[in-house]
Each structure stands twice: as C-alpha cells, then as structure tokens.
Amino acid sequence: MASSFHRQSAANRSATRGSHRVAAIVPLPHHAVVAAVAAAAPSAPAPTPVPASKLIDGKAIADTIRGEIAVEVAAMKQQYNLTPGLAVVLVGARKDSETYVRSKKKACAEVGFDSFGTDLPADVSEEELLKVVEDYNADPRVHGILVQLPLPKHISEKRILDAISIEKDVDGFHPLNIGSLAMRGRHPLFVPCTPKGCIELLERMKVPISGRKACVIGRSNIVGMPVALLLQRRDATVTIVHSKTPDAQRICSEADIVVAACGVAEMVTGDWIKPGAVVIDVGINAKDDPSAKKGYRLVGDVEFEGAAAKASLITPVPGGVGPMTIAMLLQNTLESAQRVAKGESVTH
C-alpha cells in the first residue's frame, strides 16, 4: 500500500492551483504514509470530556491539606519551640522511588518540617539498614521514619518495618498499627498514608460512607486491606475482591464506593461500575503512548473514560490519590510531633 500512496509536492500543488495542470507526483516517505492513512481513516470518536464536577481533584485537596499543616507547624514552633522532623531512607536507585523520596523531602521543606535522609546502595546489608533505622529511632529530632518501598529482594521488608519504633511509624505499616486498625475500640497511632488519603478524599467530597456498600479491589497490606478496614470502621459494608474472586465484576457493580488497588492497568472498566458510584483509583501504571513526550503516560487501575461515564465522582490518574499519599505522610508526622510536644505517652 505504501508504494501506491503518493502526495503532491508543495511546488506541484501550487502549480496545479488555477491551471488545471496534472501535477507530477512524488513518493511519500513511510512515516508520512502512516500519518496520512491515520488522518484519512474514519477516526474513533473523540472521548467526551469528563465534566469537572465529576472529578475528585486530589492535587487541589492535597495542596489545601499541606497549607493547613504549614499553619499548624508555625503554631507548634511558636508554642513549643519544636519542629517536626521526618527521616526518609532510600535503598538503591529505582527512578520512581528516587522521585517519591525527592517529593517527600520537598514537601517537608514547604510545610516547615526538618527532613533527614539516608541513601544507601542497592547491595547494602540488612544489618546496615537496621542500624540506620535504629539510629533514627533514637534521634529526638526525628518524629517520623519512612523506609521507601519496595526494598531490594535480599532484604526482609518485614524485619525492617518491624524495627521502626511504633511511635515513629508514620507509614503505619508496623503490625501493631495494622492490628489496632483491625480491632473495634482500638485506635492505631498511625494510619497508612494511601488508605488514609482515600478516606480523606471521600470525606472532603462529603461522600456518605456509613451504610453504603463498598468494594475494594485488591488485598495488599499497604492499600487494599487497610482501606477496607477504614471503610468498615466508618460503617460501610465492605467486600474485598481479588484475583481469586469468582465474579468480581458483578460484586463491584453493586457497590456505591469502589476503591481500585489491584495493580493492573485499566482493569476496572465501565461495566464494573454502578451508575452513580464513587470511584477511587489507587493505581499508577505506565502505559505506552507514542504521542506522549516520554513515550508513555500514567493510567490507573480503572479505565477512566468508561468508568467516568457511569460514576458520580471519580479520581483521575495522575492527580487523584497519589498527591494525597504525601499529604497524609506529612499529617502523620505532624501528629507524631504533636504527641511529643504535648508529652503524650504512647499506649496501644
């Protein structure tokens, strides 16, 4: 096909204008053929833009929260002469982890926190990493410790997370914090940041939770399981669906609130969504896109256009849950520093 597809050169086009001469034709390079075919082919209808009123703007909400935290930090400095401090430990050189760690340190500076950082090589030993955690446990300037995940395979994530002092566990991953989250009448010192961010989005958007059916897709320790516990604590009727759940789509399509945290790009399509449901998309996946500058774009675990057509409210990716993760980390660190400032003893 390419060889039979031709265009007029600019010179030939101008020569034809008004003269009815038959223009000479020149072969077109392959890439131009492809572009021209695409332009000539009946194109798929452009997706209908999602109305702004349906979008949960996580970035704007996170910015508001960060502003609120900055005000509290200034007050704390004045009243108690105390500055909240966050220690961030990075192991290895994963590009995404480096980006998140940079964003966390920048966010600390913006709200007036002190930040401390330790960058370790990917082949660091478990013992060396434990020593770093223990030093931060003992440092009174540090109110929160965060070890960026994932860790290299040779390091036991469990051993490292368990070593973080419970009163500095601002990621909320310590088993005592998760255990308290699961028990009625108990209150964890810290709630994991991404699940906490999902609930904060629902609450700030005034989405009723009590008595509603919620479906959480995914059962990870970091997101699926704690977000399900948080929804249940707010009196939602929660179903967790996962890779072994028969008929996950039907179960999800009965939910008033959907939290997608399955880690599979665009798995949750419009037919999973009940008309009027609220959709919180936790996924961040890179999808090839030759038209994008980087050659890819970020998509969630939800197929956005299809789900948005059914939902009453939906988070975009990027700009939905992601920015809330860092805002909640700051909030947890502030709470930790406030406990110290007020001399509150930490009990479980």
Ligand SMILES: Nc1nc2c(c(=O)[nH]1)N[C@@H](CN(C=O)c1ccc(C(=O)N[C@@H](CCC(=O)O)C(=O)O)cc1)CN2
């Ligand atoms: N110790 C931890 N490790 C990891 C956590 C965590 O909560 N604690 N969560 C994720 C990564 N993460 C924070 O660490 C994180 C992920 C995404 C975002 C974010 O703002 N995403 C943006 C898009 C960013 C981009 O362009 O790539 C968005 O969704 O708008 C912030 C933090 C795993 N590790």
